[in-house]
Amino acid sequence: MDERKRRVLQAIILDYIATADPVGSRTIAKKYNLGVSPATVRNEMADLEEMGLIEQPHTSAGRIPSQSGYRYYVDCLMEKEPVRNETREMIRGALLNRMRETEALIQMSGKLLSQLTSYTTLVLAPSMGQNTLRHIQFLPVEREKAVMVIVLDNGHVEHRLIEAPEGLNEEDFHSISQLLNQHIRGLSLENWRASVMQTIYRDLDYHRDLLGKFIAQVENSLLVGQDQKVYLGGALNILNQPEFKDIDKVKTLMELLEEESLMKEVLSPTDEDGVTVRIGTENMYEGLKDCSLITATYRFDGKIIGTLGVLGPTRMEYSKAISVLDFLTKALSEGLNKL
Amino acid sequence: MDERKRRVLQAIILDYIATADPVGSRTIAKKYNLGVSPATVRNEMADLEEMGLIEQPHTSAGRIPSQSGYRYYVDCLMEKEPVRNETREMIRGALLNRMRETEALIQMSGKLLSQLTSYTTLVLAPSMGQNTLRHIQFLPVEREKAVMVIVLDNGHVEHRLIEAPEGLNEEDFHSISQLLNQHIRGLSLENWRASVMQTIYRDLDYHRDLLGKFIAQVENSLLVGQDQKVYLGGALNILNQPEFKDIDKVKTLMELLEEESLMKEVLSPTDEDGVTVRIGTENMYEGLKDCSLITATYRFDGKIIGTLGVLGPTRMEYSKAISVLDFLTKALSEGLNKL
DNA sequence: TTTAGCACTCAAAAGAGGCGAGTGCTAACA
DNA sequence: TGTTAGCACTCGCCTCTTTTGAGTGCTAAA
Incomplete structure (x- = not known):
């Protein structure tokens, strides 16, 4: 996996995330000036496909990232995107407004997250x-x-x-x-x-x-009523994604998301610290096989007490979502402990 | 408007409600044995169309009810559908389970309503x-x-x-x-x-x-926080209606439904007693022009304190929805007063 | 007044071409 | 040995046309 291959893969993924259209060799050679001809890019692409990182929807189409492609991108290629200052301010301000009650603070975090990322969010609130x-x-x-x-x-x-x-x-x-x-x-x-x-x-x-x-x-x-609650936010954002232009898909997914007990399981904290990314079938549920779920835990008094999650199509803006989520969970933990 | 015309109109409306397909003269003559030939039915249909009660989506299609057609049906043609015994039992049972708290009782009513009608429901909860x-x-x-x-x-x-x-x-x-x-x-x-x-x-x-x-x-x-709350139930039921197979329509409607202040207005009690039906553009909001909203108020201590509403496409099962809604609001009022 | 018959309409489905984005392969070039 | 130009090929998609069939309105006969 040489440097050029990586750059080609990155270009394919970035372009596909932005446009949702399969990416051709010409586009890459031109738009992401690699300094080589489309033909060369094609050769690289053939290699990448052999490695299972990208695939072709059909013979005469461009390439799209495969699930492992996204995985490689998230693990090795992705550049950290700093959270914009206005975003930081907005989060801090909104949370400060809710500094009275734990529950309100947590719900607000979910709302903010869906607003800032334009994806659907899931919040696992702490059990009492x-x-x-x-x-x-x-x-x-x-x-x-x-x-x-x-x-x-x-x-x-x-x-x-x-x-x-x-x-x-x-x-x-x-x-x-x-x-x-x-x-x-x-x-x-x-x-x-x-x-x-x-x-x-x-x-x-x-x-x-x-x-x-x-x-x-x-x-x-x-x-009674000690169990953890799950809050769903920005559910309508799903409808903006071209991969959910089919009503049946939307319905299946929405129904799944409304199953509180399943979502509780999906959001249950992993051992690893920080942000966890689960891509496509890495999610244990069939209904989430076209989605990626990014989760992070928040803490009170040093102990993990809940989870925030961002749900989007596998073709999602990982870097942005991850950075916002990371910042937000930290802000939330801070808020909770100050409270 | 002679008897036969009424029967033809009723047949068209019932069939269209059931199938969502424009209804032709043949179907009516056969399925709703009026004892006349399709040609005769066609003549009647031409008259009904002239009266503005039905319309043709295009020349060679069957007829569908117009908004005034539905209005005439609801006002004059519709037969009252008795609420099934199991349904009554189910409602009574479910409400009895929530006889501890006003709020829970009211929320349960909305949930029941969406389950029983398979439409979306709106509940205006009483202001404190x-x-x-x-x-x-x-x-x-x-x-x-x-x-x-x-x-x-x-x-x-x-x-x-x-x-x-x-x-x-x-x-x-x-x-x-x-x-x-x-x-x-x-x-x-x-x-x-x-x-x-x-x-x-x-x-x-x-x-x-x-x-x-x-x-x-x-x-x-x-x-603070004295204002009336609006609860939305069975929102996903919208997706089952063929008139909402278009994602954009769904999105527009859902966004409207989530505007709490607008819904509060839509649900604010009318002077008339009992069940109110608003068909298509009779609803004041543009976004509801393809929908019908059936509302009824519930009471505590003799005074109107809130509203239950069923929202569906104009092509909705009015008789069923009305009867269930009527029974449910009465059961709810009763429950609240016993509480 | 009712109905059979018939010409007519028009949306939707099915088919036919052409377009074009994109590929893989080959051969020439640096 | 890696890079690139050239070229034939593939195939989804768009457009245009044809076919189909459900349904109509009109007319004339019962």
Whole structure:
């Protein structure tokens, strides 16, 4: 693989990314002034095709990059594209605006990412399960209903409605809250065990029958809804890609993207640090075989807690997407830790 | 407009709705056994076309209903389709499952509607503004942060993060909560006035400087986010309609549907009771000129508080959509009032 | 008033050429 | 030995034409 071959391959990939048309030898020789004739380029192309890096849609067409071609490009050829200053400013500004709530900050990142890259984005939001409870409190709402407010260590607040037996007054709620706080504070939603509940239950020996059902509900409520959420952004951007001019393809892909459990799997963090690129069939799902997914993880307190992803056709602007994604995940991590 | 003409028109519309193909005289004479020959049907069709109820895409094609044709069908011809028992059961069952929270109940309705009709649905959720405050409470979260929990009369619960000055202890929060409750309880979010805040501010004369900023934030927080939300459901169903096989049309429509403020306007309740049908250009937006929108309002406590809508191509199954929508809005209203 | 018959229309499908972008191969050249 | 000009060849795509067939409107007879 000599230098000229690399330059030819790079030219083919760049041109195809930009135009979505198969690239011919003439175009390359002229536009990417390599200083050689089309015939020479053709010879190089024949070699590249033999190596499996490019292919011909049909005999008399130009070449397009193969999946391995893209892979080689991403691994060896691609030049890092610096993130433009305005882009940096925009990201910082937008994130600063959402510095109140974790969830809002993360959602905003997804939105920004789809705006800046013009691709579809996927966001895996952190699961609440790993966070520890800081505070739990009950408020009576109406007859037989109370709201449980949970405050986690990372500042996330959630409330859940639960049924409460009649006959509890405000004072009762207050004391139950306090008791629960004593036992539960500092435990994570994940590791929190039912045995704790039993201790609490024992301590609340007065009104035991009255509270049984209530405590059971609290227990339940704490277990529910811990799973990670997936946010989809800029889904309509798919429609701009010429490879998705076919309605059926769009539909298949969209349906796949809306399957939250699958997307959760697709976005689950890899061991490698930084930005991961999965091209075509490197994605484990058949439905993504014409797409590339670029992901990066973000962190809170040093630990990986979620993933941002950019999804486009295999013919996507890798360098731009990667640089924006890289910058954004770092900005997000920073934001989260400042919060 | 004699009986036979009506039957011909009905046949054309039903057939076109089912097949999306222009309908010829032969088809009608055969399939909808009118007991006359195609030639006779042709004569009737010529009359119907003169009346503007049907039209020909081109000379040698069959007829398709015009916008006025659909209008006549919906107003005069359409037979009411009873909602199937399984459908009723499904709706009741699904709604019963969400009988805890208003918001969940309403969102579920939209989801059900898109599943049952196979069209796209729009839901206008009630604004919080009209509900009165039942309870308001502050909980300290961390240094300089508190969460405000608001309970409205309809059972809706919301929490908002606000900044709190340092130096307030749990006891302070408790007493502020109590004071606010005394003044605010029973006022609606809409009618609630700043003057009330000032009274409160005066009463809290101790720590006045400390609390100023805090109270201002509460005030702000109560004003924010009162507007009605629009939920979109089954957006992908659009892709099944042959009239949307063109990507650009899909994109234009989807972009329109995602404009929340426009959709809010489109869904704003009309004076008429029950189900409203807007066909083609009867919708005020250019982008909806090939669509029909069927809406119905739902109520809480006798008052209209929101809208459900079914959006399809003008060639849509009006009778089915209308009956399902009608049943569902009633079930939703019932559910909300039981809640 | 209804209907059979028939000429007519026109979109869509099928076929036929021509174009041109692009290739691979060969032979000459540096 | 690598590079290039030349040339025959391939094949998708565009355009033009033809064919097909579903459907019509009109007329005249029942």
